[in-house]
Amino acid sequence: MKAEYINSFYAAAKDVFKLMLDLDVERGDIQLVEGLASSKDANILLGVTGELSGNIYFSFTKPMTLEMVKIMAGMEMDEIDVFVSSALGEVANIIGGNAITNLSNYNYKCDITPPQIIVGQYKSMSMTNKQAIVIPMKTQIGEFNISIFLP
Amino acid sequence: MMWRENYRVGVDIIDEQHMELFNNLGEFIKLVQNKTLDWNDRLEKAKETLEFLQDYVVYHFDEEEKLQEKINYPGLDSHREAHRKFKEGIKEYVHIFMEGGFTEDKMQEFSAKLMTWLIMHVGKMDQEIGRYVREKGVEI
Numbered sequence: 001m002k003a004e005y006i007n008s009f010y011a012a013a014k015d016v017f018k019l020m021l022d023l024d025v026e027r028g029d030i031q032l033v034e035g036l037a038s039s040k041d042a043n044i045l046l047g048v049t050g051e052l053s054g055n056i057y058f059s060f061t062k063p064m065t066l067e068m069v070k071i072m073a074g075m076e077m078d079e080i081d082v083f084v085s086s087a088l089g090e091v092a093n094i095i096g097g098n099a100i101t102n103l104s105n106y107n108y109k110c111d112i113t114p115p116q117i118i119v120g121q122y123k124s125m126s127m128t129n130k131q132a133i134v135i136p137m138k139t140q141i142g143e144f145n146i147s148i149f150l151p
Numbered sequence: 152m153m154w155r156e157n158y159r160v161g162v163d164i165i166d167e168q169h170m171e172l173f174n175n176l177g178e179f180i181k182l183v184q185n186k187t188l189d190w191n192d193r194l195e196k197a198k199e200t201l202e203f204l205q206d207y208v209v210y211h212f213d214e215e216e217k218l219q220e221k222i223n224y225p226g227l228d229s230h231r232e233a234h235r236k237f238k239e240g241i242k243e244y245v246h247i248f249m250e251g252g253f254t255e256d257k258m259q260e261f262s263a264k265l266m267t268w269l270i271m272h273v274g275k276m277d278q279e280i281g282r283y284v285r286e287k288g289v290e291i
Contacts, residue, residue, distance in 0.1 A: 019274040020267070022157055072266055073180050074153040082256045083184060086263035094271055 005148050006030060006135060008102035009056070009095070013137055013146065016095045021071045028136030028143070035130060039121045040145070041065065042080055044092035047113035048100070054150040056099075056112075057132070058092040064142030071141075080119050089115040095146075153177040153266070158273045161281035162291055164218065168211045169273055175204055176266060183255070183262050190255040197258055204265070205241055212238065219280065222289045226279055233276055237268055 006027075014025045041062035048054050060068070066077045068091065069084045077084050093115045100110050132147040154173040159166055179200045182193055212234040219227045244261045251257065284291065 016271075020270050022155065069263075072153075072270055074155075074177055075181060075184070077184075081184075081259060083180070083259035083263045086260040087267055090264055090267035094267065 002133065002148075002150070004103065004106040004108075005133060005150055008106070009099045009135060009146050009148060010137075011102055012095045012098035013135075016091065016098060017139060020091060020094070021068055023071075023139045023141065026138045028138055031134040031136070033132050033134055033147070035132075041120065042085060042088055043118040044089050045116040045118060046092065046096045048110050048150060049113060050110035051108050052103070052110050052150050054148075056096055057147040057149065058095070058144065059147070060088065060144045061142055064139075064144060067141040085117045085119055089117045153180075158270070159281075160273070160277050162218070162284055164291065165215060165277065165280065168214065169277070172204070172207060172211060172269060175200065175207065176262070176269060179204060180262050180266065183258050194253060198253060201258075201261075205245070208241060209238065215277075215280075218291070222284065222291070224280060224283055226276075226283070230276060230280075233272065237272060240264070240268060 010025075010027050017023045017025045040059040042060045042065045044058040046056040046058075048056060062080060065080055065084060065088050069077045069087045072087060093112070096112045096115075100112055103110060130149075132149045135146045135148070137144050137146065153176060154170050158169060158173070160169070179197065182197050182200060185193060216227065216231055216234065218224075219230060224230070244257070244264075247257055247261075283289070
């Protein structure tokens, strides 16, 4: 298990959630899964290129997604529309960008590709790397997962 | 209300301009998200607010950079670069609107991105200015 991946993404999620949403994030127990096991209502796929090549997959429930965007926009959100999904995509993108910066401290030089937003539970997706490290994250407004598909 | 206390930098002039930005962006989002009205009935006002926001972002960034110069802020170059990228991001959308029209979906997408960029910029980079001013006891 690559501790540097876990540390990089956990630290990035913690920082970005604190900064953008004023929320603390706690890490749950790491899981190793084959394929995609953690799809929820709103999902963001990021590509990783460079020294490491693969994908990062963020999964959020609908209530948590709506609450996150409500905190940022200061108004109620009642559906995962383009506004909500774009905001969520950017949050994931910022977490991914920060994680890539953290990874560079472990001498991995990588880039991320623009977020792809997938609303609704996704059944089949082919990833470059079949095995994923799933980091469950707990916050006051719900739980989400970051699945790391990297070699 | 979009503004939150943890966005406060601690330099009055910057905070006032940030509040103005957040308030106007909040109004823009409210308008774009008000689905009880037809998009065509919201479009003109949305375009107007968008134009104001675009101009105000440029004005605010210029003012902030002038202030950083005045106080010999060591992070000026990287801050200026972040402002440039931010403005570039807005320009890209202006281009998208010009090419493809001011559609409701694109306006939703743009307002969401602007919101996250602004929160991230004010919440992270701008806080460094406040820290510098406090630590060095800089007079504004």
